[in-house]
Amino acid sequence: xxxxxxxxxxxxxxxxxxxxxxxxxxxxxxxxxxxxxxxxxxxxxxxxxxxxxxxxxxxxxxxxxxxxxxxxxxxxxxxxxxxxxxxxxxxxxxxxxxxxxxxxxxxxxxxxxxxxxxxxxxxxxxxxxxxxxxxxxxxxxxxxxxxxxxxxxxxxxxxxxxxxxxxxxxxxxxxxxxxxxxxxxxxxxxxxxxxxxxxxxxxxxxxxxxxxxxxxxxxxxxxxxxxxxxxxxxxxxxxxxxxxxxxxxxxxxxxxxxxxxxxxxxxxxxxxxxxxxxxxxxxxxxxxxxxxxxxxxxxxxxx
Numbered sequence: 072x073x074x075x076x077x078x079x080x081x082x083x084x085x086x087x088x089x090x091x092x093x094x095x096x097x098x099x100x101x102x103x104x105x106x107x108x109x110x111x112x113x114x115x116x117x118x119x120x121x122x123x124x125x126x127x128x129x130x131x132x133x134x135x136x137x138x139x140x141x142x143x144x145x146x147x148x149x150x151x152x153x154x155x156x157x158x159x160x161x162x163x164x165x166x167x168x169x170x171x172x173x174x175x176x177x178x179x180x181x182x183x184x185x186x187x188x189x190x191x192x193x194x195x196x197x198x199x200x201x202x203x204x205x206x207x208x209x210x211x212x213x214x215x216x217x218x219x220x221x222x223x224x225x226x227x228x229x230x231x232x233x234x235x236x237x238x239x240x241x242x243x244x245x246x247x248x249x250x251x252x253x254x255x256x257x258x259x260x261x262x263x264x265x266x267x268x269x270x271x272x273x274x275x276x277x278x279x280x281x282x283x284x285x286x287x288x289x290x291x292x293x294x295x296x297x298x299x300x301x302x303x304x305x306x307x308x309x310x311x312x313x314x315x316x317x318x319x320x321x322x323x324x325x326x327x328x329x330x331x332x333x334x335x336x337x338x339x340x341x342x343x344x345x346x347x348x349x350x351x352x353x354x355x356x357x358x359x360x361x362x363x364x365x366x367x368x369x370x371x372x373x374x
Contacts, residue, residue: 146241147371148282150174151312154364156194156213161352164208166201168194169363170215176282182240184230186223190215200356232283233275234366236262241284249288251295258296269300270329273322274343276300277331281340281368290338297331306330311342312367326351327363342367 152172159165171192178184194215196202205211231238239261247254258275259267276297279285285293297303297320306321309332317332326349332341345364347354354363 144180146178146284148176149369149371150176150282151191151367151369152365153312153362153367155354156215157353158205158208158211158213161355164204165355166204166208167197167354167357168201168205168213169197170194172215178230178232178241179227180241181227182225182230182238182242183227184225186221186225188221188223190217190219193217197354197361198356231261232279233258233261234278235271235275236264239279239283244279244283244285244289247289249286249292251292251299254289254293255296255299268324269302270322270324270327272300273297273303273320273329273331277329277340277343278366278368279340280331280333280338281343281366282370294333294338311344312365313341313369315341317341323348325349326353339370340368 150173152174154170154172156168156170157165158167170190173189173191175187175189176184194213196205205213228240229238231240232244233239237260239258243257247257255272258272258279262271262275264271276293280290280293280297300322302322304321306319308316309319309330310316311332315334318335320331320333322329326347328346328348330342330344330346332344333339334341343366344362347357347359347361347363349359351357354361357363
């Protein structure tokens with residue numbers, strides 16, 4: 072299943088609808104943000120060389136607490152998704168809200184899945200200005216405005232662990248070669264784009280390292296593929312939204328920066344986070360440096 076981490080797009084007087092991130096960026100072609108996350112490489116404070124990634128790979132050669140193997144009959148994980156609810160981006164009365172949805176995902180070996188999505192923190196305004204604009208539009212209903220639960224059943228063979236492109240299913244994961252070069256080719260091909268942005272690839276790798284049933288050898292090879300991404304740099308130790316400490320690897324973009332947090336003991340991705348680094352028409356009034364999107368992962372036990 073592709074594009075399951077969703078942003079919300081609102082239209083005046085209507086309940087906001089759900090759109091895949093990439094589709095929304097295309098619709099908002101006039102905004103400063105392009106693609107899924109940042110684009111290209113740019114200045115980012117605290118920039119350092121990615122040599123520490125090689126040390127990280129060495130540390131996870133024999134993980135202290137490795138996750139379950141791809142042979143698990145049922146694979147479970149949680150994605151705590153902090154996301155934007157956006158109305159009329161770029162218009163004089165556009166407004167921005169932020170909400171949190173907890174997705175509990177159970178995937179079977181045939182790539183069927185059950186996704187239980189609970190809005191744990193209903194949408195709240197990014198600023199008083201956004202609330203005034205919402206009222207000026209007649210206080211329309213917004214997505215994720217209340218605590219609610221959705222249950223989605225994904226048919227066999229269609230659930231994918233990456234957020235974009237063709238589904239990278241359980242079988243796709245099981246047949247991947249533990250080669251950084253081959254993994255990079257397969258991930259880029261799944262995006263169905265001629266030249267995917269480094270930020271897109273970093274996000275793809277983050278979701279796979281944080282949710283997919285990877286063998287230790289495949290995890291090491293995938294970390295090595297991350298090393299090769301252009302513009303990647305280390306950005307220090309940081310805590311995710313659940314308070315867990317991880318090593319940060321960042322890719323700066325034109326308006327946002329993607330940060331991948333890795334557990335230095337296991338090589339498992341703790342979170343993929345996106346920060347605003349320049350003013351953007353998509354997030355009017357949102358201060359630079361603000362977290363605008365995050366997916367925080369917790370891998371469950373096999374059953």
